[in-house]
Amino acid sequence: MELADIGRILATILSIVGGLITAAAGMVYAERKVAALIQQRNGPNRVGPWGLLQPFADVLKLFIKEDIVPSISNKFVHFLAPVISLLVALSAVALIPFAHNIYIADINIGILYTLAITSIAVYGITLSGWSSNSKYALLGGLRSSAQMISYELAMGLSVVSVILLTNHFSTKDEYLRLSSIIDAQTTVWNIFRNPIGFLIFLTCAFAECNRAPFDLAEAEQELVGGFHTEYSSMKFGTFFLSEYINMFMASAITSILFLGGYHIPFEGLFADKINPTLLSVLEVMMFLTKTSFLIFVFIWVRWTLPRFKYNQLMNIGWKVFLPLSLLNLVVIAAVLLFIK
Amino acid sequence: MLSTFLFWFLSVIAIAAAIGTITARNPVFSALSLVLNFFALAGLYLTLQAEFIAVIQVIVYAGAIMVLFLFVIMLLNLGSDSKDAIASKLQMGLAIIAGGGFVLMMTRIFMIQLEPNKKQSVLMNGKVEKIGEWLLKDYVFPFEIISVILLASLVGAILIAKKYKAH
Numbered sequence: 001m002e003l004a005d006i007g008r009i010l011a012t013i014l015s016i017v018g019g020l021i022t023a024a025a026g027m028v029y030a031e032r033k034v035a036a037l038i039q040q041r042n043g044p045n046r047v048g049p050w051g052l053l054q055p056f057a058d059v060l061k062l063f064i065k066e067d068i069v070p071s072i073s074n075k076f077v078h079f080l081a082p083v084i085s086l087l088v089a090l091s092a093v094a095l096i097p098f099a100h101n102i103y104i105a106d107i108n109i110g111i112l113y114t115l116a117i118t119s120i121a122v123y124g125i126t127l128s129g130w131s132s133n134s135k136y137a138l139l140g141g142l143r144s145s146a147q148m149i150s151y152e153l154a155m156g157l158s159v160v161s162v163i164l165l166t167n168h169f170s171t172k173d174e175y176l177r178l179s180s181i182i183d184a185q186t187t188v189w190n191i192f193r194n195p196i197g198f199l200i201f202l203t204c205a206f207a208e209c210n211r212a213p214f215d216l217a218e219a220e221q222e223l224v225g226g227f228h229t230e231y232s233s234m235k236f237g238t239f240f241l242s243e244y245i246n247m248f249m250a251s252a253i254t255s256i257l258f259l260g261g262y263h264i265p266f267e268g269l270f271a272d273k274i275n276p277t278l279l280s281v282l283e284v285m286m287f288l289t290k291t292s293f294l295i296f297v298f299i300w301v302r303w304t305l306p307r308f309k310y311n312q313l314m315n316i317g318w319k320v321f322l323p324l325s326l327l328n329l330v331v332i333a334a335v336l337l338f339i340k
Numbered sequence: 341m342l343s344t345f346l347f348w349f350l351s352v353i354a355i356a357a358a359i360g361t362i363t364a365r366n367p368v369f370s371a372l373s374l375v376l377n378f379f380a381l382a383g384l385y386l387t388l389q390a391e392f393i394a395v396i397q398v399i400v401y402a403g404a405i406m407v408l409f410l411f412v413i414m415l416l417n418l419g420s421d422s423k424d425a426i427a428s429k430l431q432m433g434l435a436i437i438a439g440g441g442f443v444l445m446m447t448r449i450f451m452i453q454l455e456p457n458k459k460q461s462v463l464m465n466g467k468v469e470k471i472g473e474w475l476l477k478d479y480v481f482p483f484e485i486i487s488v489i490l491l492a493s494l495v496g497a498i499l500i501a502k503k504y505k506a507h
Contacts, residue, residue, distance in 0.1 A: 077368075077372075107391070108391065108467075108468070109391045109392055109395050109468060112392070112395040112399070112468075113395055115395075115399055116395050116398040116399045116402075116403060119398070119399050119402075119407075120398065120402055120403050122403075122407055123375070123410075126410055126411070127372075129414075130368060130410075130414050138414065141414065142411060142414055145407050145408075145410065145411045146411060148407070149404060149407055149408060149411075152403070152404070174469075176468060
């Protein structure tokens with residue numbers, strides 16, 4: 001590998017990660033504005049024009065606050081937990097294709113890598129809950145690990161149904177690659193072929209991101225702040241940041257699996273007539289539009305639906321979503337076998 | 341060069357983490373060392389071009405089983421082991437039997453000499469499509485048997501955990 005190659009890869013990684021962190025700030029602003037809209041308030045409107053600089057002011061505030069560590073906590077793990085959270089959230093972006101030629105890596109087990117990353121995200125929350133030595137934090141961590149285990153299965157099964165569709169419709173032959181999954185959706189998006197899979201995946205994504213109506217790990221009314229009760233200053237900020245990056249990642253993966261990713265509708269009609277650079281730019285914009293819409297859905301749902309109770313959450317996960325996604329998988333497999 | 345370095349780097353981490361797992365007094369640290377060990381193993385699989393095995397290692401062991409372990413350890417609020425806990429004679433006997441079995445298995449594995457072209461085919465088996473074909477075509481019967489055994493152990497675990505009601 002040439003030095004120039006390594007330089008280019010590093011530049012791509014830095015620009016994507018930098019863009020992601022800025023996007024997280026934008027998402028915090030969007031969340032507060034949409035929440036205000038739904039609750040008929042004004043939302044942040046003092047710092048900068050339309051309150052646009054509010055998230056930066058918040059980050060500055062978090063940086064200069066005192067970092068308080070509980071005296072009988074496990075200091076090392078207490079420090080490690082936010083690091084794990086952010087590291088895991090950021091490493092998932094390595095595979096996201098923003099356009100057909102803009103990505104950090106496109107590996108042959110793409111979607112499995114993404115599932116693996118989301119499945120270890122729970123450590124940050126669980127460990128923060130345990131190391132804080134506080135009953136509220138511990139309960140938050142416990143709830144979070146039980147919740148993630150329960151929803152991963154249904155999520156994985158709906159991914160399997162997408163891979164079956166990819167196997168049938170893709171012109172490429174490595175079906176776990178994210179680019180093959182997008183390639184399979186050039187005629188019809190997977191959301192129309194597999195609507196139940198889409199709904200299951202999106203709901204499980206809410207649960208995996210610990211977002212309302214599944215935000216039991218940080219249920220303010222019961223657990224003070226949940227797993228991050230004992231965190232302050234930028235350590236708390238790191239959890240906050242990784243929550244928003246996780247939300248972005250979940251939206252991006254959902255748009256890749258079900259909304260055609262960077263693929264522009266009717267792209268085949270004009271793709272070879274326009275400048276390839278322009279095509280890439282258009283594709284990035286298309287991808288970001290789809291992802292932004294899904295992020296809006298995340299925020300919309302959070303401020304509309306009340307939180308589930310813990311037993312309801314477990315019931316839905318194991319008794320509704322798991323059998324439903326299995327049934328969905330069998331039906332899709334049968335239909336694909338029939339039309340072959 | 342790079343692969344040799346990676347092999348030594350990951351092996352040292354894996355062995356250190358494995359030692360940490362059995363020597364740590366606090367069960368949470370044992371579990372965390374084991375997670376680290378699984379990650380180092382996954383890295384070793386990657387250097388052997390077995391991407392699928394590596395990712396499955398992370399999803400199944402690090403992502404699901406160890407999370408459940410941690411969950412149970414935290415739920416029971418297990419404290420640190422007392423230093424003077426002495427293993428019973430039964431435990432020591434079982435440990436000797438298990439250790440002996442392990443040594444036998446490892447000597448058998450190290451005795452296998454692979455021909456160069458066979459080595460290549462072993463490496464190719466890390467590919468997802470190949471594994472899928474093997475599991476669902478060539479070895480479908482043992483595969484199904486394993487799933488039945490797993491199901492039986494699952495039922496057994498539930499039966500043990502469930503309290504019997506007197507008739």
